[in-house]
Amino acid sequence: MSIGLNPYLVFNGNTREALYFYEKALRGNVVGIMTFGDLPEDPNHPLTDEMKTLVMHAHLKVGDADLMFSDTFPGTAHKADGDTVQIAIHPTEESIAREIFAALEDGGQVVMPLQKTDWSPLYGIVKDKFGVTFQVNVAEEQPQG
Structure with a gap:
């Protein structure tokens, strides 16, 4: 059996800034970014234009390691x-x-x-x-x- 583990960092609206900061500081490469706006619209949970720009998931490759990132979903409590x-x-x-x-x-x-x-x-x-x-x-x- 093989199990992979990686850190998943959650930010409060500034994931994109953090992602590019770590890309430079850790000599990594951004593999991908998906925003909440990239998801299919849900009429039961409409998103504002600002919410749509927040990062739902991002992936940074640093050497052989993977760092994952996300903004908290709008309206969700965040403590860091x-x-x-x-x-x-x-x-x-x-x-x-x-x-x-x-x-x-x-x-x-x-x-x-x-x-x-x-x-x-x-x-x-x-x-x-x-x-x-x-x-x-x-x-x-x-x-x-």
Whole structure:
């Protein structure tokens, strides 16, 4: 049996901004965007023109990983504290880790600056401007045997 898992990030009307921010910061590629307006109209639940432009589903490919995105459905409560789930990023090069961390830090808040730890030559935690918390971790080189 094979099971795939991926983060699904939900925003409150600014998914498109977040998607393109992460595309650049994480060196990803947008695979697709579907808006609520792309769905067949439902006379029982009419959408305003503004609601039709909101993102129902978006897909960002980052390396071998998939990030999914959506705006909350209009009228649905949205709470984003960014602390319950964190996204771990594992670049293999320190220079790439520094670039990603700096991009995520722009408009955000450093929780733990990038630094050497017992498990990593470079590790840090940053909460970005959308309230999503990322751990950036360069793996310790394994001895060749």
